[in-house]
Amino acid sequence: MDQLMAMRAFTRVVETGSFTQAADSLNMPIATLSKLVKSLETHLEVRLLHRTTRRVVSTPEGEEYYEKALRVLIDIEDIDTSFRVTRSTPKGHLRIDVGGSTARDVLIPLLPDFMQRYPDIRIDLGVADRPVDLISGNVDCVIRGGPLNDSTLIARHIGDAEMVTCTTPDYLKKYGIPAYPEELRNGHRLISYLSPATGRPFPFRFRENGETQEISAPHYLGVNESNAHLAASVAGLGIIQTFAYSVKTHLKDGSMVEILQAWRPAAYPFHVVYPQNRHLTHRLRVFISWLGEVFPAGLKG
Template sequence: MDQLMAIRGFVRVVEAGSFTRAADSLDMPNATLSKQVQELEAHLGVRLLQRTTRRVTVTPEGRDYYEKTTRILRDLEDIDTSFNVARSKPRGHLRVDVGGSTARDVLVPALPGFTARYPDIRIDLGVSDRSADLISDNIDCVIRGGAPDSSSLVARHIGDAALLTCAAPAYLKQFGTPAYPEELKNGHRLVSYLSPQNGRAFPFRFERGAEKLEIKVEHRVGVNESNAHLAAAVAGLGIVQTFGYAARAALESGALVEILRAWRPPAYPFHVVYPQNRHVSQRLRVFIDWLMETLPARIAAEPEVSVGHTRKRRS
């Protein structure tokens, strides 16, 4: 038995929650991984995992062994990195999860700069507004808006996005331009962003000075994906609240118009998030450093709109 390989396999099963997902992430047959763990259990003389046809659970002995061995694996990776970092370029495979509009308007346009700087790093982008499970899905990091929701994750703040209330000119011509948030309750059609996790509509939020409002009305259309949400507004289906970077092109072209500007809510924070108990590889470290260097200005970018024959930045 290769004990180190068996330990790595066991740790991945615990993190992935199943032998199948763990074997896929390690690029090995399920049967091989299962045999490695069985040999490790025989070597230790304890049961580490309880297996059924539907799930894998960790025994108390397995949990204790996992906590001790993950520390050892991190120490080994640190030792390897200390010898390699000075004489080698970052290389390997990164799995990054990001929301739809953030991928389209922020990350992907900037990525050529990263790939040019680190040509030996291969990136797989998972693009979805649904939050991924970093541990079980073996994802290195995610880029997400809002407050981090787990103490087991490390979150680094990378920027703040303006939240704008927008509608298409044709919609405003037909239904009028509201001057106050309360007018949205009177005959206006809202296109709500639905949580990909639970399907609930996010309320429209407004703030002016010390005054804060939250508008909750029945929406005409609900969308749970950010690019389609914006497209619904451009199509004239109703009023949306969306990020400035996502609406920038539509605002600059005149396909959308910002309304209720004096009532903009506070900027929305974005973070890069990664597991707390996982070793930060050299390739992940340089990727996070690049995000911190490159993305803040892109996330905070304000649209430019035509004013006469000049272009003026909204600020």
């Protein structure tokens, strides 16, 4: 038995909760991974996992072994990395998840620079506004906007995006220009961004003299994907509040107009997020460092 490989196989099964997903993430046949885990249990003379047709969970002994094995694997990675980093260029496969408008307007326009710097790194880009499970989804990192509530993740702040409230000139001709935020409650058509996780609309937020005000008037239209959210307003369906970087082209050519500029809400923070129990590979380290260098400029409206 290759004990080191068996430890890697076992820890990945615990993290993903699935033999199939663990095998895929390690690029090995599921039969090979299953044999490694079984050999490890035989070697230790203890059952590490409970297997059912629907899920895999650790036994109490498995939970204890996972914590100890993970520390060993991280120490080995640290030793290897300390020797490799100064002697080689980063290479391999990165799996990154990012929201729709952030991918289109910020990350993808910046990526040619990264891929020119690091030509041996291959990237799989998952683009969706819906939250992803980094462990079960076998994702290296996620670029997220807004507050972070998951304490099991490590987050690095990579910039702040300005928020704007806007609509089309034709809409303003038909419904009038609101002079202050409260007027949005009176006869205006709001296009709310719906949380992909909960389906609830995000309120329109405004800020004056350091104080935040929320407008939670019933929306005329709700959309749960950022590109479609913008498209609905460009089509003349109503008023949106969105990232300045997402609408800057439309504001520049006059197809959209910013309103209530004096009440712009606080800037929206963006982070790159990764699991705290997963070792940072050389390729992930350079990607995170690169994001910190270039992403703030990409977020500007």
